[in-house]
Amino acid sequence: MKNDLIILPSAQPSFFKSMGSDIINTKTSSNEPVIESEVITNNQEITSVKKSEKKEYQILVKNVNVFYSEFQALKDINMEVSPKSITAFIGPSGCGKSTFLRTLNRMNDYIDSFKIKGDIFINGKNIYNEKIILEQLRKDVGMVFQKPNPFPKSILENAIYGLRIQGIKDKSFLAERAEDSLKQVGLWDEVKDNLKKSALALSGGQQQRLCIARTLAVEPEIILMDEPTSALDPISTGRIEELIFELKKNYTIVIVTHNMQQASRISDNTAFFYLGELVEQGKTNDIFTNPKYKRTENYITGRFG
Amino acid sequence: MNKIRINRLKDKGFSVLGMVSTLFGLILLGVLFGDIIIEGVQRINWDFLTNLPSRKPEKSGIFTAMMGSVWILLLTTIISFPIGVAAAVYLEEYATKGRLSRILEINISNLAGVPSIIYGLLGLEVFARLMGLGPSVLAGSLTLSLLILPIIIVATRESIKAVPSSIRDASFALGASKWQTTYFQVLPASFGGILTGVILALSRAVGEAAPLIVVGALAYVPFAPKTPMDEFSVMPIQIFNWISRPQHGFIVNASAAIIVLLVITFAMNGVAMYLRSRWQKRIKW
Ligand SMILES: Nc1ncnc2c1ncn2[C@@H]1O[C@H](COP(=O)(O)OP(=O)(O)OP(=O)(O)O)[C@@H](O)[C@H]1O
Ligand SMILES: [Mg+2]
Numbered sequence: 389m390k391n392d393l394i395i396l397p398s399a400q401p402s403f404f405k406s407m408g409s410d411i412i413n414t415k416t417s418s419n420e421p422v423i424e425s426e427v428i429t430n431n432q433e434i435t436s437v438k439k440s441e442k443k444e445y446q447i448l449v450k451n452v453n454v455f456y457s458e459f460q461a462l463k464d465i466n467m468e469v470s471p472k473s474i475t476a477f478i479g480p481s482g483c484g485k486s487t488f489l490r491t492l493n494r495m496n497d498y499i500d501s502f503k504i505k506g507d508i509f510i511n512g513k514n515i516y517n518e519k520i521i522l523e524q525l526r527k528d529v530g531m532v533f534q535k536p537n538p539f540p541k542s543i544l545e546n547a548i549y550g551l552r553i554q555g556i557k558d559k560s561f562l563a564e565r566a567e568d569s570l571k572q573v574g575l576w577d578e579v580k581d582n583l584k585k586s587a588l589a590l591s592g593g594q595q596q597r598l599c600i601a602r603t604l605a606v607e608p609e610i611i612l613m614d615e616p617t618s619a620l621d622p623i624s625t626g627r628i629e630e631l632i633f634e635l636k637k638n639y640t641i642v643i644v645t646h647n648m649q650q651a652s653r654i655s656d657n658t659a660f661f662y663l664g665e666l667v668e669q670g671k672t673n674d675i676f677t678n679p680k681y682k683r684t685e686n687y688i689t690g691r692f693g
Numbered sequence: 694m695n696k697i698r699i700n701r702l703k704d705k706g707f708s709v710l711g712m713v714s715t716l717f718g719l720i721l722l723g724v725l726f727g728d729i730i731i732e733g734v735q736r737i738n739w740d741f742l743t744n745l746p747s748r749k750p751e752k753s754g755i756f757t758a759m760m761g762s763v764w765i766l767l768l769t770t771i772i773s774f775p776i777g778v779a780a781a782v783y784l785e786e787y788a789t790k791g792r793l794s795r796i797l798e799i800n801i802s803n804l805a806g807v808p809s810i811i812y813g814l815l816g817l818e819v820f821a822r823l824m825g826l827g828p829s830v831l832a833g834s835l836t837l838s839l840l841i842l843p844i845i846i847v848a849t850r851e852s853i854k855a856v857p858s859s860i861r862d863a864s865f866a867l868g869a870s871k872w873q874t875t876y877f878q879v880l881p882a883s884f885g886g887i888l889t890g891v892i893l894a895l896s897r898a899v900g901e902a903a904p905l906i907v908v909g910a911l912a913y914v915p916f917a918p919k920t921p922m923d924e925f926s927v928m929p930i931q932i933f934n935w936i937s938r939p940q941h942g943f944i945v946n947a948s949a950a951i952i953v954l955l956v957i958t959f960a961m962n963g964v965a966m967y968l969r970s971r972w973q974k975r976i977k978w
Contacts, residue, residue: 495866500789523868531866537859540882550867553877599863606867 445509446471446610446640447492452506454487456499461487463664465506469657471609474636476651476672477644479661480687485644488661489612492642493529494522510610527554530608534615536595538587538602543570543579546587546598550606569605573597573631593624600631611635613643617650629654648688652676660684726955733948741949746913746931750942755950758931760917761830761910762899762957765927768834769841769898774891776838777845778880781887784846785853786875805843812840813907821908828909831921836908837901841894848890852883885972892965896958902929928954 447469454462462484469475477485487496494515496502508515515525527550538546545552547566556562566583570576575597579590587598596616603611613632617625632641633654645651651658652672659669660683668675668684679685744754784801788794816836826832856879864874880887911926912934918925928950935947 493866495862498861498865500791523870526866527868531862533859533862533866535859537857537863539860539863539878549864549869549877553864553867553869553873602863602867 445469446511447642448509448512450507450509452488452491452504452508454484454491454496454505455501455503457501461664462491465666467659467666467669469640469642471640472636472638473657474632474641474643474655475657475659476655477642477659477661478646478648478651478687479667481646483661484664485661486614489614489642489644490531492610492612493526493531494520495531497522527606528608529610529612530603530606532596532600532603532611532613532616535619536592536599538590538595538598540586540588542584543587543590543598544583546602547605550602554606565605566601569601570598572604572635573601574627575601591624593620593627596620596624596628597631600628600635604635608639610640610642613641615644615646618646625650648676648690660687662687729948729951729955732945733950733952736945736949737952741946742953745915750935750938750940750946753935753943753946755928755931755946755953757914757917758926758928758950759953761914761925762927764830764918764921764925765834765837765905766895766899768830768921769837770891770895772834773838773842773845773894777842777891777894778849778887780842781846781849781853782875782880785850786871786879801843801846805847809840809901810903810907812836813904815839816904816908826922828911828924829922830918830925833905833908833910833925833927834921836904837898840901840904841898844894844897845891848894849883849887852886852890853879855886856882885969888972889965889969892961892968896961896965899927899957899961900929900954902927902933906930 445468447467449465449467452462452465453460465488477489479485490496491504491508492510492515496504504516510525510529513520539549541549544563544566547569548562551562551565567576567580570579575594578594579585579598587595590598596619600611600616616632617628620628629650632643635641643651643655655672657670658672658675660667660675660679660681662683668679668681675684676688679688685691741754742759743756744752745756746758747753784794784797788797813836816832816839820826820832820835821828824832826835860878860882861874864878869877905927909924910930911924912930914924914926932947932950932954935943935950938944
């Protein structure tokens with residue numbers, strides 16, 4: 389794996405991405421356990437349908453139900469996400485947006501009461517298959533959280549943590565990659581003289597951009613963002629929105645937001661959740677100008693939620 | 694208006710009460726220390742620290758007992774530190790939070806309250822007799838390790854718990870395994886607290902006499918231990934032994950030894966405080 393990554397020149401991460409293809413396999417080198425390419429599901433019928441869909445969708449969600457113990461947090465969710473698009477999840481508090489987002493990189497696995505039924509395919513691979521290597525999945529599906537959560541370490545160490553844990557030790561390679569990702573989020577000029585400084589000394593907006601940079605450094609294909617700007621002031625929010633829009637060129641982005649303007653400004657597609665159900669989804673423009681359901685309209689226009 | 698005034702009075706009253714309670718403990722402690730220091734400080738000199746025990750109080754030193762305590766401390770640290778931290782990490786980070794882990798949790802907290810002499814009996818039976826270690830430094834250290842393990846586990850768990858889960862999330866989301874997350878994030882962030890807990894637990898271990906007496910530590914050993922299998926004495930036992938002698942000279946020796954023991958314990962606590970403040974300065978959430 390180490391060699392695999394070092395050969396890569398550090399130009400543009402997107403350059404090397406086999407978009408829409410089976411990343412989990414292409415990124416795995418020979419000395420790593422190789423995941424079988426055959427998808428095993430509890431529903432054979434669906435699997436056969438999917439062969440053609442595999443090509444098209446980066447994320448494909450089929451009949452997903454999520455439970456916390458007895459409580460059903462998500463009800464029969466179906467969704468398709470195309471590569472290099474921005475999808476916004478909107479909906480009132482507690483409707484299951486974060487829960488759903490966290491099923492996409494299996495971050496809910498650490499909650500003991502969490503149970504999921506149904507299938508989620510990322511690049512055609514069922515991520516709830518036992519053969520999935522979680523660490524690999526998280527490398528391909530990065531996540532940015534609501535509250536900036538840099539590690540209590542230096543800025544540089546934050547930026548390269550994802551590579552370090554892959555066992556990469558080549559100092560110049562790490563430095564290069566750190567610079568690249570910090571440049572991508574527009575943080576490089578602000579921190580280049582203070583890379584050894586604690587990341588906790590940065591402002592909230594800078595911290596959040598560092599968190600995005602740290603995610604970019606491992607070159608994911610998909611980035612999940614859970615209200616990434618809700619803890620930030622309008623100026624930092626604006627910068628991060630611009631950044632997200634910029635990132636769309638190379639990444640598939642799914643973002644949870646409570647800010648309707650934000651959703652309409654940056655996203656291609658929008659999904660409206662309500663009480664664990666996916667009420668309506670489609671082109672952002674359609675949802676915001678011509679929602680099919682009254683509930684969607686009420687929420688968007690601020691009549692409830 | 695009146696209510697506010699009454700509340701103010703209550704506030705004042707409580708702060709006075711609190712101060713008196715605090716002072717009560719401090720003053721008693723002060724009197725005790727003063728008494729011991731006045732009696733013992735004259736006896737503290739190089740000879741006292743380096744002499745072997747003797748029949749004559751003015752020739753007696755605490756060298757063997759001190760070396761015994763050092764041996765016990767070292768071995769106990771080596772045994773209890775990794776086991777305690779590993780157990781705490783397992784309970785906090787790995788074990789599913791079910792009934793079993795709750796039962797374990799409660800029992801470990803309860804173990805911290807078991808009288809130390811019980812551990813002595815356990816040590817005698819298991820380490821000294823069953824495992825055939827005899828009344829050795831190793832048997833004593835194993836016994837004291839059992840005694841302080843619950844304290845280390847509880848303290849370690851507390852400081853691991855204090856690490857915000859957002860740090861774990863961030864690490865996992867970048868593709869780190871559970872062990873990497875624990876090793877690179879959770880342990881460094883909680884290390885100050887862990888170290889503090891371990892040092893405080895060890896400073897309790899240096900002061901223990903009862904369990905070691907049960908295991909077979911001697912009141913009189915002619916030489917300092919050279920291997921883990923040697924017989925040994927420790928300072929609290931030496932102090933107890935001297936205090937129970939009729940000659941006044943030995944009482945003075947006991948006071949002097951208590952001063953030395955106190956200095957060691959205070960120094961350990963000081964180090965613990967220093968480490969804690971240093972780590973807290975480095976990590977602010
Ligand atoms: N760990 C958990 N255990 C039990 N129930 C949970 C857990 N996490 C979330 N829930 C429940 O699942 C439902 C969905 O929660 P979720 O956090 O996904 O909502 P959300 O849409 O992200 O809300 P918000 O906009 O406030 O962030 C809520 O009713 C919540 O109480
Ligand atoms: Mg949420």
